[in-house]
Amino acid sequence: MSKVKYYYDSETLSYKKIESRKGRRIGILFLSILGSFLAGFLLLVLYLNIPQIETPKEKALKRELQNMQLQYSLLNKKMDQIQDVLANVEDRDNNIYRMYFEANPIPEEQRRAGFGGINRYRNLEGFDNSRLIIETNKRMDILTKQIVVQSKSLDEIAELAREKEELLSAVPAIQPVKNEDLSRIASGYGWRTDPFTKVRKFHYGMDFTAPRGTPIYATGNGRIERADNRSTGYGNHIRIDHGYGYTSLYAHLHKYNVRVGQRVLRGDVIGYVGSTGRSQAPHLHYEIFKDDRRINPINFYYGHLSPEEFDEVLKKAQQENQSLD
Known part of the structure; x- marks a missing residue:
């Protein structure tokens, strides 16, 4: 009421x-x-x-947004550092590694290629910080692609290095007879006097005088192509196929301890000095072929001799004297 x-x-x-x-x-x-x-x-x-008036939830969201912006800023700085490191690797890749292995450098447009086609970042549009987020994602995607390109390049360089290592191991690069076992270098590559006819003729190898039974070493990795006495004038002889177009020949052997098809490594004992075939005295006649063409063996002792020893061998090999076969 x-x-x-x-x-x-x-x-x-x-x-x-x-x-x-x-x-x-x-x-x-x-x-x-x-x-x-x-x-x-x-x-x-x-x-x-009045911006100072904020609810606790708004304050929390604002702090979260500021933290997100800070993290994106730090992420961009880290990407700048990664980009600098990657640029240094790319420069060495093009100007050192690929040059050493005689490979073409990767074109700049291939390294810096972007992404075509549809808008990959449409789902990131429409927000207050869309530009920051989209640009960061673009940089991350491009950086990832550059790293993939560089990774594939380094894989290729590793394969080239492996092949280069195989090549360097295969090329005949040492003397077939050790210096301490040598009596002398009887004759080198070039015009020499034939010991039997006394007529000047071209000598296609190098003669190493040593006592009968002196060990003979494979001068590079390869496969035994021949080990017989069925080649005129060479007597017991060995031919090693080194691959890459290289073949080495060892003639007038007392005996050999390898068989056809056997794989040998540089420095393996393959036979012993003798005087079989067309030979005047115990010695090793040594030849190198490149693409089936005889070349001067004196250019292939870089893996065995010091500069002084090489100069001494070169002087003796250039003397125009009488060969032993």
Whole structure:
């Protein structure tokens, strides 16, 4: 039940009941609602225009956003460092490794190629930091591709190095008879006097004088191609196929201890000095073939002799004397 309200009438000196008016009550209610709305609107405007006023959730989100921006900034700096390291590797790859192994450098446009086709970053658009996120992802993708290209290049270099190692191991690169076992170098490559006819003829190898039974060494890795005495003038002789177009020949042997098809390594003992075939005295006649053409063996002792020893061998080999076969 609503309470009855009175007011004091000074003219009649009595209390009179206050009559309630419906319109007035509605007006008061309307003014109350309007006041509440205006107060709320003012508070909203005030809230939106004063950045210092933040809810705890907004503060947490703001901190998270700042941390994300910091992490992306640090990530870009790390990518700058990686890019510098990669650029250094690429430079060495093109100008040192590939040059050494006689391989063509990788074109710059292949290393720096981007990504064509559809927009790969559409799902990252529409956010406040979309540009930062998209640019970072682009850099990461391009850097990843460059690393893949460089990785494949290094795989190729490793394969070239393996082949180069095989080549260097195969090329005849040492003397077939050790210096301490030599009596002398009887004759070198070039025009010499034939010991039997005394006529000047071209001598296609080098003669190493040594006592009968002196060990003879394979001058490079390879496969025994021949080990017999069925070649005119050579007597017991061995031919080694080194691959890469190289073949070495060892003639006038006392005996050999290898068989056809056997794999030998540089420095393996393959036979012993003798004087079989067309020979005047115990010695080793040594020849090198490149692509079936005889070449001067003096150019292939870099893996065995010191510079002084090589100069001495060169002087003796250039003397135009009589050969022993």
